[in-house]
Amino acid sequence: MELSTEWDPPEARARRQALVRQVSEEVGSRDVLDALGRVPRHLFVPAAPLDEAYGDHPVAIGFDQTISQPTVVGLMSEALALTGTERVLEIGTGSGYQAAVLGLLAKEVDTLEIVPDLTTRARRVLAELGLSNVHVHLGDGWAGLPEGAPYDRVVVTAAPDELPQALVDQLAEGGRLVLPVGPQKGDQRLLVLEKHGGALRRRDLGGVRFVPMVHGQG
Numbered sequence: 559m560e561l562s563t564e565w566d567p568p569e570a571r572a573r574r575q576a577l578v579r580q581v582s583e584e585v586g587s588r589d590v591l592d593a594l595g596r597v598p599r600h601l602f603v604p605a606a607p608l609d610e611a612y613g614d615h616p617v618a619i620g621f622d623q624t625i626s627q628p629t630v631v632g633l634m635s636e637a638l639a640l641t642g643t644e645r646v647l648e649i650g651t652g653s654g655y656q657a658a659v660l661g662l663l664a665k666e667v668d669t670l671e672i673v674p675d676l677t678t679r680a681r682r683v684l685a686e687l688g689l690s691n692v693h694v695h696l697g698d699g700w701a702g703l704p705e706g707a708p709y710d711r712v713v714v715t716a717a718p719d720e721l722p723q724a725l726v727d728q729l730a731e732g733g734r735l736v737l738p739v740g741p742q743k744g745d746q747r748l749l750v751l752e753k754h755g756g757a758l759r760r761r762d763l764g765g766v767r768f769v770p771m772v773h774g775q776g
């Protein structure tokens with residue numbers, strides 16, 4: 559992925575490098591850090607000034623939604639343990655930033671968003687970047703995307719109050735599901751679930767704070 563400097567001025571590149579250095583305090587994967595270094599985050603938050611776009615914190619993207627904190631994007635991408643051959647399902651496209659990062663780390667990405675205007679915007683930015691292996695779908699994450707299943711990896715970037723069974727069903731044997739689970743204002747845990755012989759092995763990466771995964775208007 560090569561971008562024209564019109565879209566990615568030296569100023570943005572410099573801020574992005576500084577951000578990647580900061581994220582590297584918590585994220586060890588070279589591939590993930592490289593991907594964060596290549597995706598021009600400012601294009602996903604066009605209304606925000608550069609220092610907002612490249613701060614290590616969430617940024618508002620409209621519709622009461624936020625683009626996640628870069629360190630959290632890094633940790634979730636790392637937890638997915640991608641090698642470049644995987645098909646990934648993301649729930650919660652939002653700005654499309656996390657999907658773009660995944661597009662550089664995996665073979666194919668389907669990303670599902672419930673707010674129509676966000677899908678339109680994310681599709682446009684991803685197309686501008688030439689990320690043709692990332693496909694934006696309009697729909698409800700609680701149902702997943704049965705037509706694309708099984709997926710090697712599933713990642714959820716909104717917090718469901720309980721584990722969505724459809725996403726477990728759509729995960730391939732040996733596959734990984736990374737998601738925050740918990741109440742909107744209470745204790746959300748970032749979980750890594752691995753499917754083996756129909757059972758789920760579970761690892762808890764700690765407390766997090768995500769916007770809720772809303773129930774079915776989609």
Ligand code: SAH
Pocket residue numbers: 623624625626649650651652653654655656657670671672673676697698699700715716769770771772773774
């Ligand atoms: N990954 C995004 C940030 C996600 S914010 C990024 O990189 O910018 C969470 C997103 O999940 C919001 O856009 C919200 O609209 C979406 N969402 C919430 N509930 C959903 C559901 N049931 N199905 C699909 N998307 C949902």
